[in-house]
Structure formats: C-alpha cells, structure tokens
Amino acid sequence: MALLSLQKVTKTFGGLVAVSDVSCEVSSDSVVGLIGPNGAGKTTVFNLITGSIRLTEGDIFFDGKSLKGLRPSRIVSLGIARTFQSIRLFQGLSVLDNVLSGCHCRMRSGLFSSLLHLPGQRREEKAVLERAMIELEFVGLAHLFRSAAGSLPYGDQRKLEIARALATDPRFLILDEPAGGMNEQETMTLREIMKAIRKRNITVMLIEHDMSFVMHVCDHLLVMENGQLIAQGAPQEIQKNPKVIEAYLGLEDDDE
Numbered sequence: 001m002a003l004l005s006l007q008k009v010t011k012t013f014g015g016l017v018a019v020s021d022v023s024c025e026v027s028s029d030s031v032v033g034l035i036g037p038n039g040a041g042k043t044t045v046f047n048l049i050t051g052s053i054r055l056t057e058g059d060i061f062f063d064g065k066s067l068k069g070l071r072p073s074r075i076v077s078l079g080i081a082r083t084f085q086s087i088r089l090f091q092g093l094s095v096l097d098n099v100l101s102g103c104h105c106r107m108r109s110g111l112f113s114s115l116l117h118l119p120g121q122r123r124e125e126k127a128v129l130e131r132a133m134i135e136l137e138f139v140g141l142a143h144l145f146r147s148a149a150g151s152l153p154y155g156d157q158r159k160l161e162i163a164r165a166l167a168t169d170p171r172f173l174i175l176d177e178p179a180g181g182m183n184e185q186e187t188m189t190l191r192e193i194m195k196a197i198r199k200r201n202i203t204v205m206l207i208e209h210d211m212s213f214v215m216h217v218c219d220h221l222l223v224m225e226n227g228q229l230i231a232q233g234a235p236q237e238i239q240k241n242p243k244v245i246e247a248y249l250g251l252e253d254d255d256e
C-alpha cells in the first residue's frame, strides 16, 4: 500500500511551471530515488510534500490523509522529516542542540508544565535528550556532541541533519542530496547509514545526483525533467531507458 501519494501535483512560480501534473506513489518500507537534471523540479516536489510551499493544483496524501494546507510543523508531527539540499544547521550551536532543535514539535508537554518544571516535563526532556544521543550514535557523531555544528566537516554536517530528522521519529524520511559534497569515504559511510535506516522500517525518498549511490541504495526511481515525471521503475530499467539517458544520464557530469 502507498504511504505517500501525489495526485496531479502542479506548482507554478509566476509564469514558471516548476512541477507539472505529477502523479506517483511511494510504498511503505521502500527507498525511492527522485532523479533528473538541475532545475527539473525535484526539490520543489519535496517542498510541497513538507508544506514549506503550497500546491497550485492537485493533492498529496500521506497514509491516506490529505496534507493540503497543513503547516510544516503539523506535517512533521504526522511523521514526515527532511534534510535540505543546502545544509540548514545552527552553525554556532552544539551538535546536540541542533538535534534537540528538531525535537520540540514532537514533545507533548505544554508551556505550562515546562515553566513549572513538572515531573512529566522533566521525564519527557530526559527522554528527548536520550533519543537525540541515540540518533547521534546512529550516524556516528555521538562523540562530537559538544562541538559547534559549524566546526564539523561538510559530510558530518549532512549526517547531523539526518540525525536531527530521525530524532523526530519519522515514518517517512526525505533527503535532498544527502551525498552532495561528500568524498568517496563519506559516501560509503552514508550508504551504510541508509542500510541501517531501511532496517528501522523507515520509508525514504531521496534526491541524489550521485548515480552510483542511487543505484546501490534505491529500490525504485522516479525521473523528472522540466517539471514532469518522464519515467519510473526499477533502477536497472531506468539506467537503460533511452528517454532518461537522453534527458539526464547521458549528460556530462553536472553534479554541483
């Protein structure tokens, strides 16, 4: 059964059609790659799913419920978490505080119990702290929890964003170019992290230009060009698809 379903999704920016009539599904427990040339509309699809921009036409369903008009924080609370193409961390804050910054919208205690330091609140804070450390351990950054996020190498900052997303306890994880800017060693480690995420039964949708990474990690690929979904299927089929080769795979290395 589809965990996420896009139905005739369109997004225009003024006269520009960034996403045009896209319909597709992501089934539970799969890792789906969204690929295509620069400017194809991939990130715009992610921004629509996570509610950071509004649909022009169409609808998006998560677990059978429409996400239309919901605020990003509400969408996180339904179990959808994301990372960003251009890293968005609080550079001056510690690694741990960055993970904690992702957790607050999943906390149940209100302002009242928080101000009074009620026992329930303290218990919840402890649980959140433990969860944050578990996720840092999961991505291999626990030993750096006191360091400023901005002092980490680029690859580790990407992993930190993943830890922050995981700490919100998502069922659906959206990664926008997780291997972007990583060296070969960092990309291999990321591949291991992706395997471990799959074992946790978290459904993943990711954008990536590194085709070797995509081929190793994804079970299904969606291909966009000029705002349209031009192909989808198993990675091995997509790699041979003449339309995809012409639109994207045959291009010179255009990685950013």
Ligand SMILES: Nc1ncnc2c1ncn2[C@@H]1O[C@H](COP(=O)(O)OP(=O)(O)OP(=O)(O)O)[C@@H](O)[C@H]1O
Pocket (backbone or CB within 6 Å): 013, 016, 018, 036, 037, 038, 039, 040, 041, 042, 043, 044, 045, 085
């Ligand atoms: N907020 C915005 N306002 C105006 N135009 C936008 C906005 N966001 C995206 N666009 C435009 O929509 C089109 C699709 O952009 P998008 O960022 O979704 O592409 P992409 O497939 O993620 O590309 P890349 O691989 O380079 O990240 C581009 O022409 C882009 O300039």
Ligand SMILES: [Mg+2]
Pocket (backbone or CB within 6 Å): 042, 043, 044, 085, 207
């Ligand atoms: Mg993008």
